[in-house]
Amino acid sequence: xxxxxxxxxxxxxxxxxxxxxxxxxxxxxxxxxxxxxxxxxxxxxxxxxxxxxxxxxxxxxxxxxxxxxxxxxxxxxxxxxxxxxxxxxxxxxxxxxxxxxxxxxxxxxxxxxxxxxxxxxxxxxxxxxxxxxxxxxxxxxxxxxxxxxxxxxxxxxxxxxxxxxxxxxxxxxxxxxxxxxxxxxxxxxxxxxxxxxxxxxxxxxxxxxxxxxxxxxxxxxxxxxxxxxxxxxxxxxxxxxxxxxxxxxx
Amino acid sequence: xxxxxxxxxxxxxxxxxxxxxxxxxxxxxxxxxxxxxxxxxxxxxxxxxxxxxxxxxxxxxxxxxxxxxxxxxxxxxxxxxxxxxxxxxxxxxxxxxxxxxxxxxxxxxxxxxxxxxxxxxxxxxxxxxxxxxxxxxxxxxxxxxxxxxxxxxxxxxxxxxxxxxxxxxxxxxxxxxxxxxxxxxxxxxxxxxxxxxxxxxxxxxxxxxxxxxxxxxxxxxxxxxxxxxxxxxxxxxxxxxxxxxxxxxxxxxxxxxxxxxxxxxxxxxxxxxxxxxxxx
Numbered sequence: 216x217x218x219x220x221x222x223x224x225x226x227x228x229x230x231x232x233x234x235x236x237x238x239x240x241x242x243x244x245x246x247x248x249x250x251x252x253x254x255x256x257x258x259x260x261x262x263x264x265x266x267x268x269x270x271x272x273x274x275x276x277x278x279x280x281x282x283x284x285x286x287x288x289x290x291x292x293x294x295x296x297x298x299x300x301x302x303x304x305x306x307x308x309x310x311x312x313x314x315x316x317x318x319x320x321x322x323x324x325x326x327x328x329x330x331x332x333x334x335x336x337x338x339x340x341x342x343x344x345x346x347x348x349x350x351x352x353x354x355x356x357x358x359x360x361x362x363x364x365x366x367x368x369x370x371x372x373x374x375x376x377x378x379x380x381x382x383x384x385x386x387x388x389x390x391x392x393x394x395x396x397x398x399x400x401x402x403x404x405x406x407x408x409x410x411x412x413x414x415x416x417x418x419x420x421x422x423x424x425x426x427x428x429x430x431x432x433x434x435x436x437x438x439x440x441x442x443x444x445x446x447x448x449x450x451x452x453x454x455x456x457x458x459x460x461x462x463x464x465x
Numbered sequence: 466x467x468x469x470x471x472x473x474x475x476x477x478x479x480x481x482x483x484x485x486x487x488x489x490x491x492x493x494x495x496x497x498x499x500x501x502x503x504x505x506x507x508x509x510x511x512x513x514x515x516x517x518x519x520x521x522x523x524x525x526x527x528x529x530x531x532x533x534x535x536x537x538x539x540x541x542x543x544x545x546x547x548x549x550x551x552x553x554x555x556x557x558x559x560x561x562x563x564x565x566x567x568x569x570x571x572x573x574x575x576x577x578x579x580x581x582x583x584x585x586x587x588x589x590x591x592x593x594x595x596x597x598x599x600x601x602x603x604x605x606x607x608x609x610x611x612x613x614x615x616x617x618x619x620x621x622x623x624x625x626x627x628x629x630x631x632x633x634x635x636x637x638x639x640x641x642x643x644x645x646x647x648x649x650x651x652x653x654x655x656x657x658x659x660x661x662x663x664x665x666x667x668x669x670x671x672x673x674x675x676x677x678x679x680x681x682x683x684x685x686x687x688x689x690x691x692x693x694x695x696x697x698x699x700x701x702x703x704x705x706x707x708x709x710x711x712x713x714x715x716x717x718x719x720x721x722x723x724x725x726x727x728x729x730x731x732x733x734x735x736x737x738x739x740x741x742x743x744x745x
Binding site: 290291294309355465 | 549559
């Protein structure tokens with residue numbers, strides 16, 4: 216997406232991108248080993264900004280292998296060479312998988328085209344896997360990392376009934392899902408099922424139900440997700456002045 | 466400057482129809498793009514491709530009708546352009562068999578081959594449909610009785626790697642992220658290198674621990690400056706998003722794909738020409 220297109224992004228898309236980046240960043244704990252993979256502009260933004268808010272001691276891991284990079288700018292591809300800039304050591308994807316297998320990876324961000332009522336995700340096939348209607352990209356490392364990382368946070372930039380079905384057409388990965396961040400709400404996984412943790416400001420319970428393919432239960436007491444604070448907004452815009460996070464909404 | 470230096474044309478001709486190829490780099494970074502385009506120009510068929518995360522490389526060969534099977538964890542253009550259209554179409558129309566992997570199982574299969582073993586235990590996959598869909602089987606650890614998935618070895622005919630520096634014998638240094646390139650070189654029967662820069666052997670003697678691929682593993686070396694374009698290659702150039710977009714516009718038709726391949730032909734071969742010029 217060109218700069219011109221980013222400048223042309225609607226206010227609504229900008230607000231959603233800002234909220235999702237901030238909300239993702241809030242799941243990072245200070246001192247944690249945190250990983251994002253391929254096609255992950257929002258988590259990349261969240262990780263860079265979290266270092267300047269509440270998690271200055273996070274360890275940033277990524278596919279190119281630069282540990283704690285200080286990229287001169289956020290690249291559109293989240294495996295690009297900028298994620299080696301300023302790094303002090305080199306830790307490969309293979310080593311990150313091994314780290315996760317040993318139970319030492321703190322938090323990983325993973326995207327899903329479908330995320331279902333159990334918090335399982337699909338990045339493989341829409342329709343019958345033997346003769347798919349849509350061949351999706353594939354789950355990258357998710358089938359390994361969801362069950363082995365201590366915590367994972369999923370995200371999806373579209374919240375509709377197709378994206379959030381009762382059951383995924385194909386379960387690419389299943390495991391230790393802490394939360395799911397969407398444009399409308401935050402889910403948490405409780406007792407093997409997703410439950411609404413909070414609803415974003417301006418979203419009604421009816422709208423959320425209509426946009427979700429599984430039963431959300433009682434939403435009476437669901438709190439409103441706290442809006443990004445001034446400090447969070449400042450850190451977000453400092454981390455991503457070019458609006459790379461908007462690329463997830465093309 | 467002789468050794469294993471080979472023209473791009475001759476190096477691509479080493480690949481036979483039906484070969485299993487491991488492609489170096491990741492997504493749009495340090496991919497062997499010039500070599501990929503040459504395979505398409507030479508109309509190679511029924512190739513099987515192995516990679517953790519592919520993009521332009523896998524998609525272009527699918528667009529050219531050169532691919533029978535992929536073993537990948539991810540194929541797409543990330544947040545830049547989304548789904549890989551020709552790969553997607555090939556799979557949906559049944560022309561390309563997508564063997565579903567996680568990136569970690571691609572690595573495990575390559576590790577099995579590199580370690581000289583028939584299969585490799587791997588962590589994870591619990592609760593995923595990938596294992597059943599692909600046919601990964603479990604075995605019982607003889608010491609603990611624990612059940613573990615065993616990934617069969619993946620032994621490519623060639624690892625095709627675009628490296629930053631190589632000498633004429635095939636010693637190669639990779640600056641920036643090496644991704645799975647080093648593992649691929651150990652897992653494959655043989656290695657074909659394309660290189661941004663051809664250096665004198667003294668360059669490698671200075672820091673032998675930085676030589677990622679030793680010459681004895683390598684069959685052919687192609688001088689291919691810009692050989693990862695339109696992908697990026699540290700420290701020489703970044704991803705050219707406009708050129709990736711132009712490819713995606715062209716990949717939908719045979720004529721436009723031909724025009725895309727033609728438009729890159731001179732620059733793809735420029736390094737080979739320069740090297741043969743040196744020899745003269």
